[in-house]
Amino acid sequence: MDVYAVVVTAFWVMLPAYIPNNAAVLAGGGRPIDGGRTLGERRLLGDGKTWRGLLGGWFAGVTVALVLTATAPDGSDLLGVGLPEFPLAVALLFPLGAMLGDICASFLKRRTGRERGAPFPVVDQFDFVAGSLLFALVAAPAWFLDTLTPRVLTVVLVVTPVLHVLVNALAYLLGLKDEPY
Numbered sequence: 001m002d003v004y005a006v007v008v009t010a011f012w013v014m015l016p017a018y019i020p021n022n023a024a025v026l027a028g029g030g031r032p033i034d035g036g037r038t039l040g041e042r043r044l045l046g047d048g049k050t051w052r053g054l055l056g057g058w059f060a061g062v063t064v065a066l067v068l069t070a071t072a073p074d075g076s077d078l079l080g081v082g083l084p085e086f087p088l089a090v091a092l093l094f095p096l097g098a099m100l101g102d103i104c105a106s107f108l109k110r111r112t113g114r115e116r117g118a119p120f121p122v123v124d125q126f127d128f129v130a131g132s133l134l135f136a137l138v139a140a141p142a143w144f145l146d147t148l149t150p151r152v153l154t155v156v157l158v159v160t161p162v163l164h165v166l167v168n169a170l171a172y173l174l175g176l177k178d179e180p181y
């Protein structure tokens with residue numbers, strides 16, 4: 001695979017993990033997942049993690065994975081790259097892993113005394129990638145090793161934090177998000 005193919009594949013594969021966080025911002029609101037419960041002095045997760053955000057983000061990610069799978073053959077012809085399809089288990093669990101990674105990060109943020117919305121550099125940029133990759137690995141190990149080759153993974157790890165910062169800054173400028181990170 002040349003560099004072009006590696007980069008295109010990395011974007012394609014990660015879209016169902018990138019979309020849920022952004023969809024959660026749009027879908028979020030209503031009942032917090034922790035139901036207001038606390039652990040020690042602080043909230044378990046906080047008001048920034050809601051059922052609507054979780055389900056909306058998950059649903060959006062699954063939809064993206066299914067659409068990408070349906071369009072992979074045509075997309076491959078168009079882009080001249082053999083684009084991967086998402087097995088059903090991956091389509092379902094990959095975006096869920098992204099949302100749960102983000103939720104685990106909020107749990108960690110509260111335990112380390114960070115208020116809702118406080119920045120947690122590195123963790124904020126990688127929580128959803130770690131969660132989604134872990135879930136994909138467990139859901140379909142053979143597919144994972146075949147698709148997320150060391151070179152594709154390298155691009156994912158380099159591009160993800162940059163994209164995360166840019167997209168969140170854009171969402172902030174558009175008034176969709178309270179903080180630019």
Ligand code: CTP
Pocket residue numbers: 024025026027028029045046047048049050051052053054099102105106109115116117118177181
């Ligand atoms: N959101 C949600 N449910 C989720 C994830 C996100 O409703 N499971 C929405 C919330 O409105 C949240 C916004 O998306 O405020 C931005 O998400 P994020 O930055 O992850 O949450 P924060 O508000 O920064 O909270 P935390 O400090 O816990 O990360």
Ligand code: MG
Pocket residue numbers: 117118179181
């Ligand atoms: Mg935040």
